[in-house]
Amino acid sequence: MDAVTYPHPDVSAFINGSVVPLRLPFDHKPLAEQFQVKWTPTLVTLDADGKEHHRTVGFLPPEELIPSLLLGKAKVGFDLDNFESAIKTLENILKAHPKTNSAPEAIFLHGVSRYKSTHDAKPLKEAYEKLQTEYADSEWTQRAYPYRLL
Amino acid sequence: MGNPVKWETELNAALARAKTENKPVLMDFFNPG
Numbered sequence: 001m002d003a004v005t006y007p008h009p010d011v012s013a014f015i016n017g018s019v020v021p022l023r024l025p026f027d028h029k030p031l032a033e034q035f036q037v038k039w040t041p042t043l044v045t046l047d048a049d050g051k052e053h054h055r056t057v058g059f060l061p062p063e064e065l066i067p068s069l070l071l072g073k074a075k076v077g078f079d080l081d082n083f084e085s086a087i088k089t090l091e092n093i094l095k096a097h098p099k100t101n102s103a104p105e106a107i108f109l110h111g112v113s114r115y116k117s118t119h120d121a122k123p124l125k126e127a128y129e130k131l132q133t134e135y136a137d138s139e140w141t142q143r144a145y146p147y148r149l150l
Numbered sequence: 151m152g153n154p155v156k157w158e159t160e161l162n163a164a165l166a167r168a169k170t171e172n173k174p175v176l177m178d179f180f181n182p183g
Contacts, residue, residue: 048175
């Protein structure tokens with residue numbers, strides 16, 4: 001990450017502007033054990049109370065790290081029932097990073113967030129249809145499969 | 151090249167900033183080699 005990803009100007013600008021970056025050695029006591037870190041890099045997204053909401057293990061290139069961190073931010077909002085914030089962040093992923101590894105999960109979570117904020121099932125079906133069209137082989141399409149019946 | 155990432159090194163300081171700045175924390179466990 002140090003050689004390729006973090007030095008990228010888009011990445012450093014995003015990190016410095018959108019998250020609070022914290023770096024700890026893999027054997028940090030007590031946090032490495034507390035967060036069950038088994039390999040590096042392990043990237044964990046926490047809310048301001050220190051609760052985990054998203055994690056990745058292994059190298060991410062610049063074009064994948066930014067949408068992954070946005071997905072983490074969206075999950076913080078989703079888990080804290082701040083659906084407006086989650087939806088806004090997820091739409092950012094779909095608009096600015098549509099063909100990245102985070103996009104299918106973002107489509108799924110976008111549909112779920114819209115449903116939970118409106119109690120209208122239509123976004124769930126829309127999410128499945130978008131996944132089926134654009135990411136037919138994705139696990140997220142499988143997970144959304146029941147929504148085709150809504 | 152842009153500005154380098156400005157890493158915190160203590161969780162409590164990062165969480166305090168997260169509260170003040172209304173941002174999530176990116177916690178990177180790395181191998182310093």
